[in-house]
Amino acid sequence: xxxxxxxxxxxxTVKQTFTPSGNQIVSDPLTISGPNGRIIHSFSLMDRGxxxxxxxxxxxxxxxxxxxxxxxxxxxxxxxxxxxxxFVPEYPSEGYRSIRGYLTYFGILLSRPAAAxxxxxxxxxxxxxxxxxxxxxGMNLLKEVDLTxxxxxxxxxxxxxxxxxxNRIAKRPNLTRxxxxxxxxxxxxxxxxxxxxxxx
Amino acid sequence: xxxxxxxxxxxxxxxxxxxxxxxxxxxxxxxIDQQLEIIFDYLCFLDSAACRTICDAHEWxxxxxxxxxxxxxxxxxxxxxxxxxxxxPYISVPExxxxxxxxxxxxxxTAYRMLLAPLAHSITVADPKSxxxxxxxxxxxxxxxxxxxxxxxxxxxxPLLFAAEHVDQxxxxxxxxxxxxxxxxxxxANIADIEDSLVDxxxxxxxxxxxxxxxxxxxxxRFWQRYKEYLSNSDPPNWKSAKxxxxxQLILPKLTKLRADxxxxxxxxxxxxxxxxxxTPAITRQPMSFPKRLxxxxxxRSDYSLLRLHHYTHTLPNEFQExxxxxxxxxxxxxxxxxxxxEICKNGGVTGGTLFIPKMGDRRRExxxxxxxxxxxxxxIAYIVDSFVGTTNLMRDPSRYKEVQDIVASLLxxxxxxxxxxxxxxxxxxVRRRDVSTSDQVYHADLIENGPLPGLTLINxxxxxxxxxxxxxxxAVLRPLCWLMVxxxxxxxxxxKVGDYVAAxxxxxxxxxxxxxVPLDAPVxxxxxxNIALQNAILYRLRTNKIRAPExxxxxxxxxxxxxxxxxxxxxxxxxxxxDRQIRTQESLxxxxxxxxxxxxxxxxxxxxxTEDMFQMFEQYRVVAIDMESAAIAANAYRYRVGHATFxxxxxxxxxxxxxxxxxxxxxxxxxxxxxxxxxxxAIKLLKxxxxxxxxxxxxxxxxxxxxxxxx
Numbered sequence: 001x002x003x004x005x006x007x008x009x010x011x012x013t014v015k016q017t018f019t020p021s022g023n024q025i026v027s028d029p030l031t032i033s034g035p036n037g038r039i040i041h042s043f044s045l046m047d048r049g050x051x052x053x054x055x056x057x058x059x060x061x062x063x064x065x066x067x068x069x070x071x072x073x074x075x076x077x078x079x080x081x082x083x084x085x086x087f088v089p090e091y092p093s094e095g096y097r098s099i100r101g102y103l104t105y106f107g108i109l110l111s112r113p114a115a116a117x118x119x120x121x122x123x124x125x126x127x128x129x130x131x132x133x134x135x136x137x138g139m140n141l142l143k144e145v146d147l148t149x150x151x152x153x154x155x156x157x158x159x160x161x162x163x164x165x166x167n168r169i170a171k172r173p174n175l176t177r178x179x180x181x182x183x184x185x186x187x188x189x190x191x192x193x194x195x196x197x198x199x200x
Numbered sequence: 201x202x203x204x205x206x207x208x209x210x211x212x213x214x215x216x217x218x219x220x221x222x223x224x225x226x227x228x229x230x231x232i233d234q235q236l237e238i239i240f241d242y243l244c245f246l247d248s249a250a251c252r253t254i255c256d257a258h259e260w261x262x263x264x265x266x267x268x269x270x271x272x273x274x275x276x277x278x279x280x281x282x283x284x285x286x287x288x289p290y291i292s293v294p295e296x297x298x299x300x301x302x303x304x305x306x307x308x309x310t311a312y313r314m315l316l317a318p319l320a321h322s323i324t325v326a327d328p329k330s331x332x333x334x335x336x337x338x339x340x341x342x343x344x345x346x347x348x349x350x351x352x353x354x355x356x357x358x359p360l361l362f363a364a365e366h367v368d369q370x371x372x373x374x375x376x377x378x379x380x381x382x383x384x385x386x387x388x389a390n391i392a393d394i395e396d397s398l399v400d401x402x403x404x405x406x407x408x409x410x411x412x413x414x415x416x417x418x419x420x421x422r423f424w425q426r427y428k429e430y431l432s433n434s435d436p437p438n439w440k441s442a443k444x445x446x447x448x449q450l451i452l453p454k455l456t457k458l459r460a461d462x463x464x465x466x467x468x469x470x471x472x473x474x475x476x477x478x479x480t481p482a483i484t485r486q487p488m489s490f491p492k493r494l495x496x497x498x499x500x501r502s503d504y505s506l507l508r509l510h511h512y513t514h515t516l517p518n519e520f521q522e523x524x525x526x527x528x529x530x531x532x533x534x535x536x537x538x539x540x541x542x543e544i545c546k547n548g549g550v551t552g553g554t555l556f557i558p559k560m561g562d563r564r565r566e567x568x569x570x571x572x573x574x575x576x577x578x579x580x581i582a583y584i585v586d587s588f589v590g591t592t593n594l595m596r597d598p599s600r601y602k603e604v605q606d607i608v609a610s611l612l613x614x615x616x617x618x619x620x621x622x623x624x625x626x627x628x629x630x631v632r633r634r635d636v637s638t639s640d641q642v643y644h645a646d647l648i649e650n651g652p653l654p655g656l657t658l659i660n661x662x663x664x665x666x667x668x669x670x671x672x673x674x675x676a677v678l679r680p681l682c683w684l685m686v687x688x689x690x691x692x693x694x695x696x697k698v699g700d701y702v703a704a705x706x707x708x709x710x711x712x713x714x715x716x717x718v719p720l721d722a723p724v725x726x727x728x729x730x731n732i733a734l735q736n737a738i739l740y741r742l743r744t745n746k747i748r749a750p751e752x753x754x755x756x757x758x759x760x761x762x763x764x765x766x767x768x769x770x771x772x773x774x775x776x777x778x779x780d781r782q783i784r785t786q787e788s789l790x791x792x793x794x795x796x797x798x799x800x801x802x803x804x805x806x807x808x809x810x811t812e813d814m815f816q817m818f819e820q821y822r823v824v825a826i827d828m829e830s831a832a833i834a835a836n837a838y839r840y841r842v843g844h845a846t847f848x849x850x851x852x853x854x855x856x857x858x859x860x861x862x863x864x865x866x867x868x869x870x871x872x873x874x875x876x877x878x879x880x881x882x883a884i885k886l887l888k889x890x891x892x893x894x895x896x897x898x899x900x901x902x903x904x905x906x907x908x909x910x911x912x
Contacts, residue, residue: 068228068229068230093229100341100344101895101898101899102895102899104891122891124891124894126337126898127337128236128333128336128337128340129333131233131237132229132230132233133230134230177227193891193892193895
C-alpha cells in the first residue's frame, strides 16, 4: 500500500466515524470545522486518510472505472496539445450537478514531475479548462508521458493505474449502469468548501 | 404591432434555425464534454465562415471593373446574394412545456430554473473565440442541467467593420467613388441596434420598439431594404430555393463531415435547411412566444465594445484576462511590469507564463522567461526577483534601481490612449491542495509565495470619472471576474498618514456620471470577497515584515477597553501572548488599512471652491477618502454585475494641510506605493487560488437581479 498524502489525520474535527471495509460506502459528508469559521463538507475518502484505490475491492474499482468514478482529467492548450494530465481516483460523477459551482475534487498530476510535495491538486469542478477524458484516451495520453523526474508517489500511482487497466481489459464487466452503481454505491470524491457566515 | 407578430411576419419563426445543430440529452460526463467541444467549435466555425464570406465579398466588390457599377440594380443583386446570409451565430435553448417547469422547479439551481419556463431563450454571439472561457463555462452548465442547446446561423447580419475585425483582415483603402456605394451595399452597424436595455432594466419584453436588436428597420441603405424583403418572404418554397451562395459552400461540407462521424448522430440532432424549413410553416401557425435573452450582451453590443476596446487599448479581446486591475499612475504600470518579471523568472522560470504588451505597429510583443533574461540580464533579474519575492526592497541599491527603471521604461507602450499590459499564465493551474488542518495563515502564505499568478490585466485608464465610465462600459462585455481599482486618494481623517491604505465599503457618488442608469441611492458596494482577500494579503505582508507596521502604544494592549480575554478566562501565559500577538497584528492592520466610505468628485480642485459644503458632506457621509474614479467604476460594475473593489493609497491630506505635491513624496510613501500594488496582486492570487474566495466572487449573489438572464 502506498503512503497516500492526505490532510485528514491531524487537527481536523472528524464528526463521523466509519469502517473502511470494502462494502462500506460513504454517503454522509465529512464535516470539518476549518479555521475562521470555514466549513468543509467532504465526500472524499482522501480527506479521511484513505486511499480510494485501497478502500474499494479491486472488482469494485473496475466497475468504478466503467462508471466514471475513476477517471482522467486533462487540460489542453488552444492548439489541442496536452497541458496537464490529472488522475482522479474518486470523481464525483453523480448527483452533484446542482452543487457543481461549489465543488472541488482531487487530482494527481501525472503529466510532469511533482512541483509540490505530494502533487495532489484540488481541481475546481466549475473550471471548463479541465476536460473529462474517456478511460482509453487517458491511458493513451499517459503512455506518451515522459516519466523522468517523477516522484515515488507519482510512479506508484502510475503503476497502479496500469495494473487497473490491464485488469479492466482482462475482466471487462458486462453489467448495466444501474447494476454497477448498486455494486459500488454512490460516488465519493467531492469537497464543498464555504464560509459559514462573514461580515465585512 | 408587437414584437412577436413583427418578428413572425419577418421570419416566420423566432429562430429561423438555419444550419442548426441541437444537442440530444445524454447521460455521461464524457458525452457532455464532447457535445461542448463540438458546439463551441461549430459556433466559432459559423462566425468565421460568415465573416470570411463577407470580407471576400467586399474584396470581390472592390475589384469589379467600373462598368459593373453602371447597372446598379444588377450589381446590387449580385452582391446582396453573396452576403445576405452572413449572419451572427446564435445559441438557443428551446422552449419547454409548463409541465417541465412544475416538475423541475425544485431540482434546478436558481439561475437555470427560469429556463424551464415555456419560453425559448436565445442570444446572438459575437466572436466566440475571444470569449471562449466565459462561453464554454456557461454552455457546459446548460448541458449539465439537461437542457437542449441549439446552435445555428441567426438572421442578424454581421456589419462589415465587425466582420473584418473578427477575421483580422484589413478592409483596404476605398476608392472615393466606392465609399458611398459600400455603405449602401453592405450591412453597416446601426447604432439604434446597439443598446443596454436589458442591463438597465429599461427593456420591455412586449414592446417592439425597445427590442430593436431583432428589428430590421430600414437603414437608408439598399442592403437593409432588400434584407427586410428577403426575410419577410416566408413562403416555404422560396426559402427552399433561397440560394446561400458563398456561405453555404463553406458550411455544408462541415456539416457533412460532422455527420459522417457516427458518434455525432448519437449526440446531436442536425437540422439542415430542408428539414427545418419543412417544419417552419407548422410553427408559424402556433401562437408564438417571443424568445427571452440568454445573456446580457448580444452580438452587436459585444462587437461594438470589442472594437472600441481595441481602439483604446490596442488589445485584441482574447488577450484580456479574467482579473483586471485599473490604475491611473505610470508608476504602477512600471511596478506591475517588474512584479510580472519577478513572477515569470522566480525559480528559474519554472512557473512560465508570458508578459504580453500590445502595440499597434508590430501588434504582438511577448516576453517569456528567455526574452526577459535577454532584456534585463541575469544580474538584474536576480535583483528584481529578490526585491519582489524575497524580503528586500527594490530601492535598496539606487543605481540598480535606476537601471531597472530605464529598461522598464523601454517596455512601456505609449501609443494607446489607455495602455494595457497582460500577464498570460502558462497553464491554468488547479488549486494547491488545502490540507484541512492548515490554518488560513499558512495556507495564504503558501498560495502567495508558491502559487502561480493567475491571468492578470492592468489598464492605465487615466484620470477622471468619464474615462473610468468609458472603459468599464466596454470591459463589461468580456464578463471579467473582477475589477480592482488601485489608485491614490486624499485622506480625510486625522489618524491617517500619507502612505496608508483605504478599502472602500461604500461610495458617495458626486462625480455626476451614471446617475440615470444607477440611481444615486442604489446600494453600490464592493465585493466582499475582494475586500477580504485584500485584508488577508495585507496580513501576510505584515507577518512577513514586508510592510512596516505603524507605531504601537508602549503599554500592553490586553486590558484596553473591549479586549480582556486574559482576565476573563484565566489563560496560560503562552495563550495570552498568542492572543496579544494576534491583537497587535489586528491593530497594525487597523492602523494601515482604513475601511470606509469613499467619495468621488469631478472637480479635482475642490480645495479652491468654498469648502463648507464639502466639509458638511464629509461629515454627513462619514467619508474616509476622496478621489475621482472609484465611484464611477463601482457604479458601472454594479450596473453590469461585475465583482469590483477599490483599494487606494493616501497620497495627500488636503484637510490637514498636506496638499498633493511631487516633491513631498518621502521614502515611506514610495515604499508603501510599491507594496500597494503588490498587495493588490497578492489579493488577486488569493481570489483565484483560495477556493473559498474564488467561490465567494463567482457566486456573488448581491450582483444579480431578479430577472437577470441565465448566463453570468
